[in-house]
Amino acid sequence: MQFDKVLIIDDELVIRKALEEQLRNLRYTVASVSSLIDAENVLGKDNFDLIFLDVRLPDGDGTQLLKHFNTLPENIEKPITVVITGYGSIESAVECMKLGAFDYIIKPFSLQEIEVVLKKAESYSHLVKVNQFFSCNSTEGDLQQELLGEGPVVQHIKALIKKVASTEATVLITGENGTGKELVAREIHRLSHLASRPYITVNCAAIAENLIESEFFGHEKGAFTHALQKRIGRFELANNGTILLDEIAEISPHLQAKLLRVLQEKEFERVGGTKTLKVNTRVIASTNRDLSKSVERGDFREDLFYRLNVFPIEIPPLRERGNDILLLANYFLKRYARKHGITLNGFSDEAKNALLVHKWPGNVRELQNTIERAVILSNDQQEINERALNILPNAHVGTTLLEDPTLDLEAIEKKHILHVLNTTHGNRTKAASLLKISARTLSNKLKQYALAN
Ligand SMILES: Nc1ncnc2c1ncn2[C@@H]1O[C@H](COP(=O)(O)OP(=O)(O)OP(=O)(O)O)[C@@H](O)[C@H]1O
Ligand SMILES: [Mg+2]
Structure with a gap:
């Protein structure tokens, strides 16, 4: 998950400029300030994913900002903070870590060091988000359920699962209600080389029409009335892992077009956002409808159907x-x-x-x-x-x-x-x-x- 906005708080102009330039080259949106009071102003107006924070500032100490973050309520997302420090102030850097800084780098630092710390912070933030997702969406009990059946029907499905799991091909699972579509999807993920990566599901039928685009792609702060904070969508959560788009037939033509773009170009924008984000996600879609009929009726885009139907798995009914x-x-x-x-x-x-x-x-x-x-x-x-x-x-x-x-x-x-x-x-x-x-x-x-x- 790539960060978007980075804030630099440092009073040394040379350091600020060098860092700014490097971050812009890496396509981050960058703001920079030279004092705590300016930092407070900027932070009040915008959300940042990451802050580079100098310890000694003209109007105080970087630790003050961290202390301030710690007083904010749990549900408010705080930016990840990386402390920049001179040799003389390692002690205060340690203090910062205790207060919740993510990491610290020592001046003078190299461009590579910055890149390493960015990568680390991005993958950490991704993990935290995935974790939050699971703690809100835990499906009790059924996680370990294996696909049972000795007859030819289930054996055939198991063989298909095995074959497709070793690839990253898009899979379309069809079958009546309760035939085991979700079970099959999870099994594909579990047997794939992405098994240790996130497995994220979206039930397209269960989410209100006006919220589903934001569920898929996230939104920026202020994108609509209730968007008080920036939010990461499920595609971003599933980056480098697998996403299950359950009940895919239910999505609107508008979202179908956006989904097609993710499948083709692997890119999208958050709702209300202008920045194009890249994702690399294995897509599994499922439906209890005959999608080709939905295409005939004009309810489902034909081009999207073909994109999804790369490797179809049809699960026969129990009877x-x-x-x-x-x-x-x-x-x-x-x-x-x-x-x-x-x-x-x-x-x-x-x-x-x-x-x-x-x-x-x-x-x-x-x-x-x-x-x-x-x-x-x-x-x-x-x-x-x-x-x-x-x-x-x-x-x-x-x-x-x-x-x-x-x-x-x-x-x-x-x-x-x-x-x-x-x-x-x-x-x-x-x-x-x-x-x-x-x-x-x-x-x-x-x-x-x-x-x-
Ligand atoms: N072959 C199987 N062996 C063991 N349990 C199964 C099997 N198939 C399905 N189940 C169980 O049956 C229930 C329904 O399966 P699942 O949710 O995967 O179906 P679905 O096709 O996604 O249904 P729906 O269309 O209603 O969403 C789950 O509790 C699942 O664990
Ligand atoms: Mg299901």
Whole structure:
């Protein structure tokens, strides 16, 4: 994260001029003053990211300014201060460090020394900001969740994640609600060489339209009514790391244009700012919509779609993941049984059937919530039965089944049996009669399909 404005406070004209020139060459906006009183004036009018502060000044001591910063409320951002000192005043430099100065340099200093201290201060400030972001946005619990599933669907996704993680390609993750899009995005970051760098997310659907540009790119002090201080946007926070633009389909055409520029040119301006900032960020976007349809409708820029769709990952719905449904259900059963201190052995056969035939419109999240509730409802039982799951029968399973050309006869038979069992609430006699087979045949088929155990 590059600093913007630097203030030099030094009474020695030669030092001030040399430093000013060097900083301007490095594209910083520079102000310089020669006394504490002038410094106070300038600081009252503008925000600075960094101050070079001389210790001995005509109207006092640099430590006074640091003491002043320390009296300001916590939530007010203070500039990072680097003390400039002559050999004679090392003691006061130490004093300054105690008062919160970031570093000190000894006169005469070289241009390289200045560059080193700037780099250090910039990366420190970046870390502080990322830290603040995480302490305000901590997502409880789920951080370590791994992508579970042994079936071909999840194995294929895992393979794609592995492939793309080693690159910095832009990824577009699509899938219905609750299929695991955020999980996949985090996994890509975790397996990439950026893993130790920031991972920043923006939920584009959750932020009000008028604030989202500032969330993305930050704003300058006074950019709009409530912009009392300069603010760093999430792209800057994610510099050298990964940014997840969640629910990307929801952004306005205005922001789409700005995002396109970040992807193409890797540059942007803060809201209300004139300075062009550079970022180097790996972008992952996700959506539960069909973005190509949004493009057709004219809701989403085609050029942006292509920029995002470099490496698409489509996450199939839970209902297409076969026995992984049971694997996940068992995992959640154990997790929530432990969480609530309840002992349970597993699911009844009917409950398993119900899990397998339900359509899970809310996908893994729905499954997770269903199981947590069922665990609590079953605290006086040995196992979770169908009633505790309380999932609504699916009205359309029968119709979608025949439209899926990848299903073989056995699979269709299996699904149909499960569907019928679901509609009879697990009553096998009724199910057998609906299927026009004997109860014994049904029982054999359930064994054959490993649905009864
Ligand atoms: N394969 C999986 N293994 C384990 N947990 C999963 C899996 N997929 C999803 N989950 C869990 O399900 C929940 C929903 O996942 P996630 O938030 O990633 O979905 P999403 O696709 O981003 O949903 P939405 O579109 O609603 O934002 C999370 O708690 C996540 O940990
Ligand atoms: Mg999500």
